[in-house]
Amino acid sequence: MVVNQSVxxxxxxxxxxxxxxxxxxxxxxMPLECDACDHEQNYSMTHLRTLPRLTCQExxxxxxxxxxxxVTLDKALNELGYYLNKKA
Ligand SMILES: [Zn+2]
Numbered sequence: 001m002v003v004n005q006s007v008x009x010x011x012x013x014x015x016x017x018x019x020x021x022x023x024x025x026x027x028x029x030m031p032l033e034c035d036a037c038d039h040e041q042n043y044s045m046t047h048l049r050t051l052p053r054l055t056c057q058e059x060x061x062x063x064x065x066x067x068x069x070x071v072t073l074d075k076a077l078n079e080l081g082y083y084l085n086k087k088a
Contacts (some may be wrong), residue, residue: 026085030073036061045084048073 009024029042031082032054039058077084 012050020081022082024077024082024084028084030064034058034061 007050023044026046026049027044028087029044030048031040031042033040034056037056037059041054043052043054043065048070050066051067052069053062054065074084
């Protein structure tokens, strides 16, 4: 069942309470899973912003990290209340 939280007034954040943004440093490590073996590796956001080629330390599988993934990751963090520092 899909519940749209925006239609449940009791779950809304009271307007008087300022939403607290958590600012993350640009070098925050982001765990990303390997497509081939699910091995999790940490990459800093600074590194990911350069859209690097990611090579798995476990199985050696490598793939290109894309702009789309970077935007998706950024959006996902914003939705959780995290904002990344643009500077390193
Ligand atoms: Zn792997």
